[in-house]
Amino acid sequence: MRLPLFRHPIPPPAPATPFHAIGDVHGRLDLLAPLLRRIARRGTDHPIVVLGDMIDRGPDSAGVLRLLHHWRHEQLVCLAGNHESMMLGFLADPVRHAALWLRNGGVETLASFGIAPPDLATPGAAADCAAALSRALGPMQDWLRGLPLRWSSGNVVAVHAALDPARPPGTQDERTLLWGHPRFATTPRRDGLWVVHGHVVQDAPSAEGGRIAIDTGAWFTGRLTAARISAGAVDFVTNDG
Structure with a gap:
């Protein structure tokens, strides 16, 4: 699913290279493994960023950690949640x-x-x-x-939970990056950055107002979502269990 992005009064996302971001896995190895294979079949060596919360709640956190720890992809980045x-x-x-x-x-x-x-x-x-x-x-x-707390490419920043909209990415509190910020969902940034994040479960992934939200509650919904973010476009891929 591709969403139009140019209706927003901020510049469209423009990462230095296209990349995939994967939302909160929470122990769902059964969803993560086929999603990674699906991404790999696209034949690209573009970065893959896992947005944290790899563990807990779901049935196989051990398997998720082992898979990601040993995954043979030079540009795989796992963030802390x-x-x-x-x-x-x-x-x-x-x-x-x-x-x-x-x-x-x-x-x-x-x-x-x-x-x-x-x-x-x-x-x-x-x-x-x-x-x-x-x-x-x-x-x-x-x-x-x-594990790092954030990753960035071009005007896109990947974090687990949120950024304080009033502060640059490099000056954020660790608690904000891991647990969220009360103004993140309602206050637009003024620096043209897009933030791709998980942490808060969404009924469906979204890309608007400088925020790309991709936690679709995999551990209880059976839906694990990845976003492919490229210049001017966001495509969502949801792996249904």
């Missing part, structure tokens, strides 16, 4: 961060690695669980800790 941030917080300080992560999909991620969730009332259980997850992640843990 708030769910990766929560998991890394749990690994760093299990007692402090376990409850938040577990109630937001961490239980499903642990299950995908064959790890039972901890009984938080039992002393040491959270730490033991974090140690087991650290062993299961192996070298993927360092990869996850090094």
Whole structure:
């Protein structure tokens, strides 16, 4: 699906090269793998940017991480989302961060690695669980800790959640990039940038007002969306489970 973009009072998107952005996967390996193959069949080496929230809620976060960690594409970029941030917080300080992560999909991620969730009332259980997850992640843990928070090409910026519309991309707070900003959806930017993002579930992907929203709630809707962004055009591809 291609949307007209020139009706907006801002310049159309103009990345340096066409690229694909993929919305929140949330453990849906069954949707991600065929979508990546579909993109690869186009025979292009253009960048592929995964917008974070690769894990939690869906059934196979372990499989998603393994696939993306080992995917043989020189220009694959995975961004950090708030769910990766929560998991890394749990690994760093299990007692402090376990409850938040577990109630937001961490239980499903642990299950995908064959790890039972901890009984938080039992002393040491959270730490033991974090140690087991650290062993299961192996070298993927360092990869996850090094994920960037944003990626840009031309006048298009890719982030997980949002940009503060009043600040340049390079001066954003980490929390805004991961969790969102109250004025992002209503206040247009004045610098001509387009922001492609996930984080907030949409009934359908959209491209308007300088924002390209592609989180279609894959973990519960069975619809994982990618956007192909090129000079003056945005094409959406949704993989239905």
